[in-house]
Amino acid sequence: MFARSFVVAPLVASRLADQEARRLVLTKDQMRVLDFLRSHRRAAVSGGAGTGKTVLALEKARRLASEGFKTLLTCYNRQLADHLSSTCAGTSNLDVMSFHQLCYGQVEKANHVSGRDLVAEAKVTYPGKGLYDVQLPNAFAYSLEVLPDRYDxxxxxxxxxxxEEFWVPLELMLSDYESAPLYVFYDDNQNVYARAGTFPIREEPFTLTNNCRNTAPIHVAAYKHYKGLPVSPPDIEGDELQFDASPGRDAQAAKINARIIDLVARQGVSAGDITVLIADALRKADYYAALRRLxxxxxxxxxxEGIRTNNTVLIDTIQRFKGLESPIVILWGLDTIDLTHSEELLYVGMSRAKSLLIVVGTAVTCAGFEVSEH
Structure with missing residues (x-):
């Protein structure tokens, strides 16, 4: 009797664990940037997706708070703000909120103290301008005439x-307008972000050049949609992109459901490690409904669109999930958008996946995707 030799592929769960161990080493390497920041009271730090910007922003904010500075950690995306806030719960001297949460909080307090309606005043001064882009940030600036509270x-x-309108009230919110510490972390993808570079920081930015989130195949695929300073791929091997092609939304939903059942029931993956991201936000309700009934x-x-636990498979849009990450991402809702004009969506959506990226769509969508990735 001869025993046939065969190789058992490790369960997906154990591959995820191995890759996460590599990431911890890489992230420690990124912490050296904090040594640079210690000697600069104001600095901008740039880098592409996965270079560790949020990890570093969080750690810098914690360090400032522990040194006795009353510190604000802010970002644009509410989902990211909620995640960072729960991560920092109980940290003294540290407030975490999105920029618009900060605006609303300040304006509400100032209205209460002064009896004014600051948003109404901003609407009179800036008629027809966007509420979130112009009027609310200016109402926030007015609140600083009323409220004495500042951040160190x-x-x-x-x-x-x-x-640009956001920076004026943020700077005025500092206890020392000229020299209080101010750090800005940003993505320099010129394909996507036209506004980068308007920060109130005069020195050249410190550039992060190593991806420490994604596996090498995901990095290569996502960075096809990136135009900026070169970012080195991570030293984390992983699976190539996977494609599940089916003709219509319901058939695709069934494929996603079967894939998740395999990952959870047979591959040992925690449901909380899987995220389904919808590219077509306008039709998200249809995609959500197709999965919900399975x-x-x-x-x-x-x-x-909630706050995940270990037993929940999150379904969300790419836009809402910006700034966050997930070990496994299933990218869906690509059939009904123009992929040739969706650089931001593809860059952001693909780079959310840490270890495994699965693209679901029609055969045409998947084939087009595969061609663009080679």
Missing amino acids: AIVCDEGQDFR PLPKPATWLE
Whole structure:
């Protein structure tokens, strides 16, 4: 009798664990940047997706708070702000909120103290301008005439999404306008962000050049949609992009459901490590509904646009998930958008995946995707 030799591929769960161990080493390497920041009271830090900007912003904010600075950590995306806030819960001297949460909080307090309606005043001064882009930030600036509260230090993540109008009230929110610590972390992808570079920091930015989030295949695919300073791929091997082609939305939903059942029931993956991201935000309700009616192995459940737990498979849009990450991302809703004019969506959506990226669509969509990735 001869025993046939064969190789058992490791379960996806164990591959995820191995890759996460590599990431921890790489992220420690990124912490050297904090040594640079210690000697600069104001600095901008640029880098592409996965270079560790948010990790560094969070750690810098924690360090400032621990040194006694009353610190604000702010970003553009509410989802990211909620995630960072829960990560920092209980840290003294540290407030975490999105820029617009900060605006609303300040304006509400100032209205209460002064009896004024600052947003109404801003609407009179800036008629026809956008509420979130112009009027609310200016109402925030007015609030600083009324309220004495200030921060000793501000750390900003997602700086590329901040309009020039945002920086005036943020700087005025500092206890020392000239010299209080201010750090801005931003993505320098020129394909996507036209606003980057309007920050109130005069020195040249410190550039992060190593991807420490994605596996090498995901890095290569996502960075096809990036135009900026070169970013080195990570030293993390991983699976190539995977494609599940089916003709229509319901058939595609069934494919996604079967894939998730395999990952959870047979590959040992936690449901909370899987995220389904929808590219077509305008039709998201249709995509959500198609998945929601399909059963998952207990105790796993679907979660639409919420805060995940270990037993929830999150379904969300790429835009809302910006700044966050997931070990496994299933990218869907690509059939109904123009892929040739979706550089930002593809760059952001693909780079959310840390270890495994699965693209779902029609055969034409998948074939077009595969061609563009080679």
